[in-house]
Amino acid sequence: MRNERLQQFLAIHKQKIDEALPQHIQKLQAPESLKEAMVYSLQAGGKRVRPILLLATLHGFNQKEELGIDVACAIEMIHTYSLIHDDLPAMDDDDMRRGKPTNHKVFGEALAILAGDALLTYSFQLIAGLKHPSITSEMKVKLMELLAKAAGPEGMVGGQVSDLDGEGKTLQLDDLEYIHHHKTGDLLAYSVVAGAILANAEQAEVDNLHAFAKELGLVFQIKDDILDVEGDEQTIGKPIGSDEDNNKVTYPSLLTMDGAKAKLNEHTSRAKEYLYKVKMENSLLEAITEYIAERDH
Amino acid sequence: MRNERLQQFLAIHKQKIDEALPQHIQKLQAPESLKEAMVYSLQAGGKRVRPILLLATLHGFNQKEELGIDVACAIEMIHTYSLIHDDLPAMDDDDMRRGKPTNHKVFGEALAILAGDALLTYSFQLIAGLKHPSITSEMKVKLMELLAKAAGPEGMVGGQVSDLDGEGKTLQLDDLEYIHHHKTGDLLAYSVVAGAILANAEQAEVDNLHAFAKELGLVFQIKDDILDVEGDEQTIGKPIGSDEDNNKVTYPSLLTMDGAKAKLNEHTSRAKEYLYKVKMENSLLEAITEYIAERDH
Numbered sequence: 001m002r003n004e005r006l007q008q009f010l011a012i013h014k015q016k017i018d019e020a021l022p023q024h025i026q027k028l029q030a031p032e033s034l035k036e037a038m039v040y041s042l043q044a045g046g047k048r049v050r051p052i053l054l055l056a057t058l059h060g061f062n063q064k065e066e067l068g069i070d071v072a073c074a075i076e077m078i079h080t081y082s083l084i085h086d087d088l089p090a091m092d093d094d095d096m097r098r099g100k101p102t103n104h105k106v107f108g109e110a111l112a113i114l115a116g117d118a119l120l121t122y123s124f125q126l127i128a129g130l131k132h133p134s135i136t137s138e139m140k141v142k143l144m145e146l147l148a149k150a151a152g153p154e155g156m157v158g159g160q161v162s163d164l165d166g167e168g169k170t171l172q173l174d175d176l177e178y179i180h181h182h183k184t185g186d187l188l189a190y191s192v193v194a195g196a197i198l199a200n201a202e203q204a205e206v207d208n209l210h211a212f213a214k215e216l217g218l219v220f221q222i223k224d225d226i227l228d229v230e231g232d233e234q235t236i237g238k239p240i241g242s243d244e245d246n247n248k249v250t251y252p253s254l255l256t257m258d259g260a261k262a263k264l265n266e267h268t269s270r271a272k273e274y275l276y277k278v279k280m281e282n283s284l285l286e287a288i289t290e291y292i293a294e295r296d297h
Numbered sequence: 298m299r300n301e302r303l304q305q306f307l308a309i310h311k312q313k314i315d316e317a318l319p320q321h322i323q324k325l326q327a328p329e330s331l332k333e334a335m336v337y338s339l340q341a342g343g344k345r346v347r348p349i350l351l352l353a354t355l356h357g358f359n360q361k362e363e364l365g366i367d368v369a370c371a372i373e374m375i376h377t378y379s380l381i382h383d384d385l386p387a388m389d390d391d392d393m394r395r396g397k398p399t400n401h402k403v404f405g406e407a408l409a410i411l412a413g414d415a416l417l418t419y420s421f422q423l424i425a426g427l428k429h430p431s432i433t434s435e436m437k438v439k440l441m442e443l444l445a446k447a448a449g450p451e452g453m454v455g456g457q458v459s460d461l462d463g464e465g466k467t468l469q470l471d472d473l474e475y476i477h478h479h480k481t482g483d484l485l486a487y488s489v490v491a492g493a494i495l496a497n498a499e500q501a502e503v504d505n506l507h508a509f510a511k512e513l514g515l516v517f518q519i520k521d522d523i524l525d526v527e528g529d530e531q532t533i534g535k536p537i538g539s540d541e542d543n544n545k546v547t548y549p550s551l552l553t554m555d556g557a558k559a560k561l562n563e564h565t566s567r568a569k570e571y572l573y574k575v576k577m578e579n580s581l582l583e584a585i586t587e588y589i590a591e592r593d594h
Binding site for chain 2: 028029030031032033035038065081085088090091108109110111113114116117118120121122123124128129135138140142143145147148149151152153154157158159160161162164166
């Protein structure tokens with residue numbers, strides 16, 4: 001039952017985000033080739049986890065989801081730019097993502113770099129230009145400041161650099177958690193916090209939701225690592241064991257599979273503890289947490 | 298006399314910017330390797346034209362320059378990120394800039410891409426986090442919205458893509474002006490407009506200053522093209538005739554050298570006309586305009 005409600009929420013709101021993203025690009029006064037490259041990667045699929053987290057948070061504060069669609073799009077643009085740059089030959093050198101050729105394979109490296117830069121920059125333009133009457137200038141400043149922290153040198157980009165720095169070195173659990181917290185956790189956590197800001201939640205609620213979402217980010221990552229060993233190749237959409245082949249340090253490689261699963265349960269429980277402290281209708285966020293911990297892809 | 302005052306203003310404020318830029322990076326909670334790569338390119342010299350334009354505008358409205366140092370740094374970070382990405386092998390493939398190895402030659406391509414991304418993102422964090430009591434949230438939102446427009450797909454990145462698209466094609470004067478307006482003009486114009494916003498200038502003044510700065514951007518670019526043919530190699534710091542060697546379309550190649558000089562005078566006059574409409578003490582901006590039109594490097 002709970003799961004049915006979640007599936008319905010995911011389906012409806014994923015579609016809204018899928019529709020809104022290309023519309024934001026089409027209206028730009030910019031070269032068609034650039035817009036095409038931006039839209040290509042925005043439409044390359046993806047579960048829209050970050051937008052869904054934002055919208056589910058708004059929902060939990062009894063706010064209309066419409067209030068958050070544009071910020072959710074801005075976050076998805078940041079996530080998409082990071083994938084485009086990550087896939088470049090100088091970085092992970094990936095030819096395929098989610099079953100489609102990567103941006104630089106289709107548009108060339110120069111345009112791929114610029115499409116990433118454009119998505120990153122435009123995400124701030126989108127938030128600064130929000131027109132909804134209940135979104136104040138103070139909220140916009142907060143949304144942009146925290147977005148820049150989550151995405152920039154103190155967040156996602158910092159995590160990517162730590163990941164680069166760690167290549168070929170023996171990492172400990174602390175190092176691995178630092179990388180994940182910043183490389184993927186900060187933007188996931190921002191998605192929840194942005195929903196709370198838009199809902200005008202009190203600072204104590206924002207803080208607890210932030211702690212919840214940081215735990216959720218680790219749950220997400222540990223589960224990814226587990227699926228890379230135990231998952232079904234068809235279901236998860238990439239070869240099983242690719243982390244091991246790439247000599248990547250993972251939770252199972254550091255802690256054994258049993259240890260990784262214990263860690264998954266530990267962070268899932270802790271995420272829920274923080275969530276239950278928040279004065280909100282939490283059933284959707286709770287269901288998303290369970291879904292992320294128990295998913296098979 | 299006027300020129301002496303300008304030289305003094307340039308020297309004092311260039312130094313302030315040179316000092317403030319690395320301080321902003323050092324205080325970041327980010328991997329040292331990333332901070333090193335960011336600081337390297339911020340310290341690789343440069344005339345600090347954009348910060349100076351912002352501070353001279355503030356000065357003309359009788360405001361303390363301190364009010365604008367951080368926004369001036371944010372603009373210089375955006376300019377620097379664009380140079381780092383421009384120099385990459387997939388883009389212009391330049392090994393040297395201003396007599397120093399380019400970022401990717403020192404730090405590798407992956408870190409250079411990430412250092413550019415970090416500078417771009419951090420520039421918004423800096424503006425969002427401004428603490429000066431006379432800078433309101435409304436001002437910050439305006440500053441960030443216009444910065445994203447000037448730097449993103451509708452501005453600088455759009456201009457770079459047009460430039461890419463134009464390679465190997467026969468460009469007309471219209472195409473050339475479109476590229477320059479966006480690739481370099483928009484961020485120069487933003488620098489002046491940001492100064493006016495910080496000074497809380499009225500919209501009519503902001504509009505005239507914007508028109509002034511767009512003309513100034515063309516003056517800057519036409520003069521660059523002229524110097525590439527007529528300049529002294531030692532003084533301008535790059536080989537004479539490099540545009541012709543690279544088959545670059547320039548003002549002299551489209552209009553003859555006499556035509557380019559006439560165009561330079563035309564845009565210089567028009568820039569001043571707009572400037573004289575603004576209710577402000579305009580002597581510094583006037584001197585900068587003349588300096589840009591008459592410089593020998």
